[in-house]
Amino acid sequence: GAVVSQHPSRVICKSGTSVKIECRSLDFQATTMFWYRQFPKQSLMLMATSNEGSKATYEQGVEKDKFLINHASLTLSTLTVTSAHPEDSSFYICSAEDEGIGDHYGYTFGSGTRLTVV
Amino acid sequence: AQSVTQLDSHVSVSEGTPVLLRCNYSSSYSPSLFWYVQHPNKGLQLLLKYTSAATLVKGINGFEAEFKKSETSFHLTKPSAHMSDAAEYFCVVSGGYGGATNKLIFGTGTLLAVQP
Numbered sequence: 001g002a003v004v005s006q007h008p009s010r011v012i013c014k015s016g017t018s019v020k021i022e023c024r025s026l027d028f029q030a031t032t033m034f035w036y037r038q039f040p041k042q043s044l045m046l047m048a049t050s051n052e053g054s055k056a057t058y059e060q061g062v063e064k065d066k067f068l069i070n071h072a073s074l075t076l077s078t079l080t081v082t083s084a085h086p087e088d089s090s091f092y093i094c095s096a097e098d099e100g101i102g103d104h105y106g107y108t109f110g111s112g113t114r115l116t117v118v
Numbered sequence: 119a120q121s122v123t124q125l126d127s128h129v130s131v132s133e134g135t136p137v138l139l140r141c142n143y144s145s146s147y148s149p150s151l152f153w154y155v156q157h158p159n160k161g162l163q164l165l166l167k168y169t170s171a172a173t174l175v176k177g178i179n180g181f182e183a184e185f186k187k188s189e190t191s192f193h194l195t196k197p198s199a200h201m202s203d204a205a206e207y208f209c210v211v212s213g214g215y216g217g218a219t220n221k222l223i224f225g226t227g228t229l230l231a232v233q234p
Contacts, residue, residue, distance in 0.1 A: 006161065034221070034222070042226070042227075043208065043224045043225065043226045043227050044162075044208070044224045045224075046221060046222070049221065091159070093161055093162065095162075095222075106164075106167065107152075107164075107212075107222060108164075109154070109161045109162040109163075109164075110161050111160055111161035112159070112160065112161045114159060
């Protein structure tokens with residue numbers, strides 16, 4: 001089945017630095033990928049939709065200059081948290097649309113990245 | 119607009135007893151519905167999905183869910199809980215048909231505890 005690899009699984013960085021998270025579709029091409037943020041004991045909140053070869057679509061309230069998304073190929077999307085602050089500490093998860101069934105697409109999730117900003 | 123409501127934030131069962139995790143949805147279109155499971159500090163694993171085919175959907179690990187349009191429900195069940203089932207479960211709705219704007223809307227999650 002479809003597999004999405006997300007890297008790194010954990011990262012600790014200092015305030016003010018930038019962190020890049022990668023999301024790769026290993027055995028399928030993903031025109032569209034999604035980035036989510038999950039706070040402790042809460043649900044997933046969609047941050048942005050990443051489209052190969054075009055600009056990402058950000059959800060309301062998400063700073064596009066803070067969370068840079070690049071989807072340069074059909075198998076790779078990256079999320080860069082710029083000038084990280086402790087409040088950016090969270091669990092970030094990506095997902096990719098796979099072939100699904102008929103008109104209804106399926107979604108495969110990465111294993112997540114635990115970001116801690118100190 | 120689509121939305122999903124998970125009626126219980128916590129459910130506790132004894133090992134070997136049935137599991138019922140409740141989910142109600144709202145959708146303007148014919149929805150796709152999913153159940154995902156998340157173990158601590160892990161990504162999400164798809165348990166099952168409904169995509170307008172059979173209303174009773176069988177998933178992995180003995181889970182199943184029934185789509186009931188009249189009740190706008192998609193409850194997740196399992197006949198006999200196992201200790202390894204302890205995790206967070208998310209009911210998810212996706213409205214409309216395919217394409218880049220086909221976003222997933224997540225419920226708030228149900229934490230399932232399994233007592234020995």
